[in-house]
Amino acid sequence: xxxxxxxxxxxxxxxxxxxxxxxxxxxxxxxxxxxxxxxxxxxxxxxxxxxxxxxxxxxxxxxxxxxxxxxxxxxxxxxxxxxxxxxxxxxxxxxxxxxxxxxxxxxxxxx
Amino acid sequence: xxxxxxxxxxxxxxxxxxxxxxxxxxxxxxxxxxxxxxxxxxxxxxxxxxxxxxxxxxxxxxxxxxxxxxxxxxxxxxxxxxxxxxxxxxxxxxxxxxxxxxxxxxxxxxxxx
Numbered sequence: 001x002x003x004x005x006x007x008x009x010x011x012x013x014x015x016x017x018x019x020x021x022x023x024x025x026x027x028x029x030x031x032x033x034x035x036x037x038x039x040x041x042x043x044x045x046x047x048x049x050x051x052x053x054x055x056x057x058x059x060x061x062x063x064x065x066x067x068x069x070x071x072x073x074x075x076x077x078x079x080x081x082x083x084x085x086x087x088x089x090x091x092x093x094x095x096x097x098x099x100x101x102x103x104x105x106x107x108x109x110x111x
Numbered sequence: 112x113x114x115x116x117x118x119x120x121x122x123x124x125x126x127x128x129x130x131x132x133x134x135x136x137x138x139x140x141x142x143x144x145x146x147x148x149x150x151x152x153x154x155x156x157x158x159x160x161x162x163x164x165x166x167x168x169x170x171x172x173x174x175x176x177x178x179x180x181x182x183x184x185x186x187x188x189x190x191x192x193x194x195x196x197x198x199x200x201x202x203x204x205x206x207x208x209x210x211x212x213x214x215x216x217x218x219x220x221x222x223x224x
Contacts, residue, residue: 103153
């Protein structure tokens with residue numbers, strides 16, 4: 001099955017800096033790559049996703065890039081704010097129904 | 112707004128007990144999922160269902176079973192709870208096609224003593 005690896009496991013940045021989280025996947029048939037954010041004590045929520053026919057997608061301070069040849073995708077957060085502090089999960093899926101998640105990155109944004 | 116409701120937020124059960132975790136969604140979603148979340152291990156899929164009475168094993172189905180008698184309800188069953196099943200359990204749902212957003216419930220914290 002699909003194996004998704006996510007790095008780093010923890011990331012600390014100063015407010016205003018950028019944060020980058022990287023994921024790799026093993027199944028070349030995967031074609032859907034969402035990112036979820038989980039604040040402390042809350043449920044994971046979708047923040048952005050990308051499909052295999054697109055190389056990059058942006059939504060305000062958040063962007064995701066996809067390199068299908070290398071089988072990796074990344075989340076970029078610019079101008080980080082304390083409220084960006086959370087655990088971020090990447091995921092990948094192909095024609096199956098369920099997502100395969102990475103192990104998560106704990107992001108801490110310090111004022 | 113999509114709502115996925117897990118009836119029990121916090122449970123403490125004894126080893127060997129049969130445990131039921133209930134999940135209900137109100138958006139007529141075809142797909143429903145049970146994930147387990149443990150520190151450092153991320154979200155691991157236990158079972159999912161793409162239709163009433165249909166179920167598929169995920170990555171870690173051992174020690175669990177599921178039931179989906181109605182479209183809106185998906186139950187996770189621990190036949191004989193063990194201490195290594197102490198975890199956070201997350202239910203989720205989505206529309207049928209790949210690429211539709213998966214919506215999570217608030218989670219159920221289960222402690223097995």
